[in-house]
Amino acid sequence: MKTPGPWNKVAVVGAGMIRFGELFDQSYEQMAAGAWRACRESVDLGLDPSQVEAMFVATQRGTLWGQEGIGGNTVPSAIGLSGVACTRIENACPTGSDAFRVGAMAVASGVHDVVLVIGVEKMRDKSAEEGLLARAAGGHPIYTRGESAPVLFAPFATRHMHEYGTTKEMLASVAVKNHYNGALDPFAHFQNEITVDQVLAAPEVCSPLGLLDCCPQTDGAAAVLLVSAERAHEFTDTPVFVAGFGVATDHPYLHEKQDYLGLLASRLASTRAYEMAGINPKQLDCAEVHDCFTITEILDIEDLGFCEKGSGGAFSAAGETAIGGSMPVNTSGGLLAKGHPIGATGIAQIIELWWQLREEAGPRQVALRNGYALQHNVGGRGSGVSVVNILTRNAK
Amino acid sequence: MNTPRECHSAILSIGVAAPSLRLPAAQVAAGWGRAGGRGQVAVCSPSEDALTLAWLAARRALDSASIPPEEIGGIWWGCTRAPFAEGPSLSFLGAALRLQTNSEAALLSGSPHAGIDALLAADDAITSGRVRTALVIASDSILPALGSGLEAASGAGAVAVLLSAEGPALLGQVTTQWSPVLDRYRGDLETETREVYDGRLFREQVFLPLCQTVGSALTADPSSRWSLPDPDGRLGRTLGERLGSVKVVSTAARSELGDTGAAAPLLGLAAAMGDPGTLIAVGFGGGRATAISIQINAPVPGSSLVEQHLSGGQEVSYTEALRCRGQLSASGETVEMAVPPGSAMFVRGSHEMLALLGARCLACATVNTPPNVHPTCISCGAIEFEIVPLPLHGTVQTFVVNQTMPAPFVAPLPLIVLDLEDGSRISVQGASDGSDLHIGVAVDLQLRRYALERGVPIYGYAALVSTASENTIERPSA
Known part of the structure; x- marks a missing residue:
C-alpha cells in the first residue's frame, strides 16, 4: 500500500466485547451475540442492524471447538443478521487484526459503507491437552514436531538473554505490568496483580519461560463497527479513524529466521503502517502489542521502534511501558492478563485503543498528546505473519 | 559329523551402539515383590528402537572405515523383529544411512540367530564378487513378556561390520546345527516375547547341546577368545565350561547390556577385535546355533571405541522402563499427528526426512530444508536446486526445553535451532533432558523415533551434545 497518510477514509464508530475468560457456560454463538450486543450499544447515535452491509468473522482455529470452517455463516445467524454478506478470515494470531484491516479495505474501496468485524474464539471447550497444546503434533511431522506455542517465542528469549543480557527479571516486569493493567480492566481474564517474585517462582513451561510468562487460554469475542469517514457522524460525534495498516510475512520454519533477536514480520508490517499513516513511533500515545509471552512484548517494543533493539528488557523494567510511562503498552492487560482468544484478540486490542482515543479508558486512561495509537499482532508458524493497525482520533 | 565350511570375506571396520537407559535386574525383581536380581539390561528410550540402534552402529562402522555410504554395495540386517513387523524397516534404514537406492538389501529376522544369518549372507555376496563392500548390521530390542525372566535378561544393542574381500580381520570356519525346538517365542497375535520351556529342559536339551555341537566342531586353538550366547545371564558361563573352559570375552558386553539377541555374537567380540588372534562367535536362536571363527591380523578400526560406546547409560526404575517400552501408558487419548502416516506427504517427504536432505540453491548456495516444501529459495527466489545431505554435526544457535x-x-x-557445519540451519528435537544444552555447544545428530503414530514408527533426527570420541572420528565428507 503506497498511499501516503493519513488515510482516514474509514472510521470506527462502535466497539464492544464480552469479558474474556474460561467461558465454559457460553457457546461460540452466545459469545458472538454478546460481543455484537455490546458493539451495537456502543454506537453513540444508534445502529439499526439492517444498516450492516457486510461482516468479516475472525476465527482462527475452529478445530479447537470442533467446528472448523463454518464461522462465516454461523455468526450472522447467531447474531440475527443471517443473509448479510459474510466472510471468515483466518491469518494466525493476527486473525482479528487482519479481519479489521480487510473490513477497513472493504469500506475504503467504496463497496460497503457499514461493515461489522467480529472476532470469536473458543479456546477452552477442549481440554488443555487436546486444545492449543495439541498443535505440538501439527505441521511438518519432523521439523515442527513438538512445536507448542511457546516454542515459537522462547528460542528468542534464550538468544536475547545471551546476546543482550536480558534477564528473567526483565521478562517478569512485563507480566507484572500487564497484570497490573489487567486488574484495572473489567473485561480482562485475569484481574489480579502479581509480583516479580511470583513470576520467577512459577513452574517452568518452556524454558526459559515459566507459567506467568505465558498468556492463558481464553474464550472471548469482540466486535467493531466500521463505516466510511464521510458517514461517521451519522453514528457518533467522536469517531476514531483508521490511519494506516501494514501486513507482512516471513518464512514459516523456526530455522529460517534471519536471527533470534527480533521478528522480521513485525518490523516489516510496522514500517508499512507508519509509512501509510505518515507518522513515526514517537507520535504514538499508546499501543496494544502482541504479548503472548513476556519475551514477545520485549521483541515487539524493539521491532515496532519504541526503543532500541536489545534495550527492550531494560525499557520495560524501568517502567517506560507502564500507563504513566513514556510509551504505555498494553493498558488493557495485554494477552498476558486480558487473554488471547485468537480471533477476538486483535479486535479487543482495537477496542482498547478506541476507548483510549475517545478518553473512555477510566483508570487505564493515558495522556493523549498526538492522538495516535498502534495495535499489533504477530504469530503463525515461525511467527511468520504480523499485522499492525494504526488508529487516530484526528480527522483528516 | 559336523564339518566346518569356510567363509572368505574380511572385516574392514566395526561399530556398536547401546540404548541410553539401563534397568537394574533388582528393580524388576522388586517390581514383582521378589528380593535379589543381579546385573542390568539396556532399555531403549521412547525415541530409540532396533532401527535407530542399527543406524547408529552402522554410522560408526562407516565413520571408522572412512567409507562414504554411496560406496556400500548392500546392507544385510539381522534383527529378531524389526520395528515394522511387516513393512519398510529395511528401506527406512537404508534411506537414513544414505545408501544408494539400488544397493542390495536383505532383512534377516525371526529369531536371535538373524545376526549370524546376516553375516553369512553378506559373506556370500562378497565371495561371489557381486558386491565389493557390504554393511552387516545386527540389532535387537525385543519386548519381554511381563513377569517373565526375559524382563531382567533381555537387553538391547546393535553392532555393524563392513565386509570386503580384504581387511584386517578374516572370516574363517563356520559350523551350524539346528533342531526343531522352541526357545523364546512370540506368536502373530502376541506383542511380547515369552519363554516356553522349563529352564532346565531348555538348558540341557536345547541350548547347551546345539551350542556345544557347533563350538566343538570348529578347529580352535586354546588361545581363541569366544563370544557366547547367554540368554539368562548364567548359560554363557556354563557353555564356556562345557566347551573346555574356553576364554570368554563377551561377558563385558553381556554385563552392560543384557542379552542383545541378534546383536550378541558380534557385539560380544567387538572390543576384542583390537587385538590380533582368533575370535569365535557363537550365535543361537530359533532352534539353531552357528559358530564362526574370525582371524584378527591387525586391530579392526572402530574396535577401540567399543567400550566407550557401550558404557554409560542412565539408570531407570522398572516403572520408567515399562513406560519406555510402551507396556505402561496413561489412560485416555493421545494427541494425534496432524499428518497421518498414510498421508501422501510421507510418500513425498519420507526419503528427505530419513536421509536428512536439503536443497542447495544453485544460484546463492542457501540450503532450503526440507526440500519438497521449498520450490523457491528462501534467500534469493531462484528455483533450481541440488539435493544435498546435511551434515550430522553442528552447534546450538538457540534452544528451548518444553x-x-x-x-x-x-x-x-528440548527443541533446538542448529547451525550445521556447512552453514545450513535446521530445527530438531534434543535427545537429552536439555540440562546439558547451551548456546554454541557442539551437537551430533542421531536418527531417532519421533513418534509411534497410529502404530507406525516415524523417524527423524535428534541432537545430542557431542562426545569427544564422535568429534575425533575421521568423517567422510558428506
Whole structure:
C-alpha cells in the first residue's frame, strides 16, 4: 500500500466485547451475540442492524471447538443478521487484526459503507491437552514436531538473554505490568496483580519461560463497527479513524529466521503502517502489542521502534511501558492478563485503543498528546505473519 | 559329523551402539515383590528402537572405515523383529544411512540367530564378487513378556561390520546345527516375547547341546577368545565350561547390556577385535546355533571405541522402563499427528526426512530444508536446486526445553535451532533432558523415533551434545 497518510477514509464508530475468560457456560454463538450486543450499544447515535452491509468473522482455529470452517455463516445467524454478506478470515494470531484491516479495505474501496468485524474464539471447550497444546503434533511431522506455542517465542528469549543480557527479571516486569493493567480492566481474564517474585517462582513451561510468562487460554469475542469517514457522524460525534495498516510475512520454519533477536514480520508490517499513516513511533500515545509471552512484548517494543533493539528488557523494567510511562503498552492487560482468544484478540486490542482515543479508558486512561495509537499482532508458524493497525482520533 | 565350511570375506571396520537407559535386574525383581536380581539390561528410550540402534552402529562402522555410504554395495540386517513387523524397516534404514537406492538389501529376522544369518549372507555376496563392500548390521530390542525372566535378561544393542574381500580381520570356519525346538517365542497375535520351556529342559536339551555341537566342531586353538550366547545371564558361563573352559570375552558386553539377541555374537567380540588372534562367535536362536571363527591380523578400526560406546547409560526404575517400552501408558487419548502416516506427504517427504536432505540453491548456495516444501529459495527466489545431505554435526544457535507436553510427547523435550557445519540451519528435537544444552555447544545428530503414530514408527533426527570420541572420528565428507 503506497498511499501516503493519513488515510482516514474509514472510521470506527462502535466497539464492544464480552469479558474474556474460561467461558465454559457460553457457546461460540452466545459469545458472538454478546460481543455484537455490546458493539451495537456502543454506537453513540444508534445502529439499526439492517444498516450492516457486510461482516468479516475472525476465527482462527475452529478445530479447537470442533467446528472448523463454518464461522462465516454461523455468526450472522447467531447474531440475527443471517443473509448479510459474510466472510471468515483466518491469518494466525493476527486473525482479528487482519479481519479489521480487510473490513477497513472493504469500506475504503467504496463497496460497503457499514461493515461489522467480529472476532470469536473458543479456546477452552477442549481440554488443555487436546486444545492449543495439541498443535505440538501439527505441521511438518519432523521439523515442527513438538512445536507448542511457546516454542515459537522462547528460542528468542534464550538468544536475547545471551546476546543482550536480558534477564528473567526483565521478562517478569512485563507480566507484572500487564497484570497490573489487567486488574484495572473489567473485561480482562485475569484481574489480579502479581509480583516479580511470583513470576520467577512459577513452574517452568518452556524454558526459559515459566507459567506467568505465558498468556492463558481464553474464550472471548469482540466486535467493531466500521463505516466510511464521510458517514461517521451519522453514528457518533467522536469517531476514531483508521490511519494506516501494514501486513507482512516471513518464512514459516523456526530455522529460517534471519536471527533470534527480533521478528522480521513485525518490523516489516510496522514500517508499512507508519509509512501509510505518515507518522513515526514517537507520535504514538499508546499501543496494544502482541504479548503472548513476556519475551514477545520485549521483541515487539524493539521491532515496532519504541526503543532500541536489545534495550527492550531494560525499557520495560524501568517502567517506560507502564500507563504513566513514556510509551504505555498494553493498558488493557495485554494477552498476558486480558487473554488471547485468537480471533477476538486483535479486535479487543482495537477496542482498547478506541476507548483510549475517545478518553473512555477510566483508570487505564493515558495522556493523549498526538492522538495516535498502534495495535499489533504477530504469530503463525515461525511467527511468520504480523499485522499492525494504526488508529487516530484526528480527522483528516 | 559336523564339518566346518569356510567363509572368505574380511572385516574392514566395526561399530556398536547401546540404548541410553539401563534397568537394574533388582528393580524388576522388586517390581514383582521378589528380593535379589543381579546385573542390568539396556532399555531403549521412547525415541530409540532396533532401527535407530542399527543406524547408529552402522554410522560408526562407516565413520571408522572412512567409507562414504554411496560406496556400500548392500546392507544385510539381522534383527529378531524389526520395528515394522511387516513393512519398510529395511528401506527406512537404508534411506537414513544414505545408501544408494539400488544397493542390495536383505532383512534377516525371526529369531536371535538373524545376526549370524546376516553375516553369512553378506559373506556370500562378497565371495561371489557381486558386491565389493557390504554393511552387516545386527540389532535387537525385543519386548519381554511381563513377569517373565526375559524382563531382567533381555537387553538391547546393535553392532555393524563392513565386509570386503580384504581387511584386517578374516572370516574363517563356520559350523551350524539346528533342531526343531522352541526357545523364546512370540506368536502373530502376541506383542511380547515369552519363554516356553522349563529352564532346565531348555538348558540341557536345547541350548547347551546345539551350542556345544557347533563350538566343538570348529578347529580352535586354546588361545581363541569366544563370544557366547547367554540368554539368562548364567548359560554363557556354563557353555564356556562345557566347551573346555574356553576364554570368554563377551561377558563385558553381556554385563552392560543384557542379552542383545541378534546383536550378541558380534557385539560380544567387538572390543576384542583390537587385538590380533582368533575370535569365535557363537550365535543361537530359533532352534539353531552357528559358530564362526574370525582371524584378527591387525586391530579392526572402530574396535577401540567399543567400550566407550557401550558404557554409560542412565539408570531407570522398572516403572520408567515399562513406560519406555510402551507396556505402561496413561489412560485416555493421545494427541494425534496432524499428518497421518498414510498421508501422501510421507510418500513425498519420507526419503528427505530419513536421509536428512536439503536443497542447495544453485544460484546463492542457501540450503532450503526440507526440500519438497521449498520450490523457491528462501534467500534469493531462484528455483533450481541440488539435493544435498546435511551434515550430522553442528552447534546450538538457540534452544528451548518444553516442560509441559501432552501425551504421547514426553517432557522435558528440548527443541533446538542448529547451525550445521556447512552453514545450513535446521530445527530438531534434543535427545537429552536439555540440562546439558547451551548456546554454541557442539551437537551430533542421531536418527531417532519421533513418534509411534497410529502404530507406525516415524523417524527423524535428534541432537545430542557431542562426545569427544564422535568429534575425533575421521568423517567422510558428506
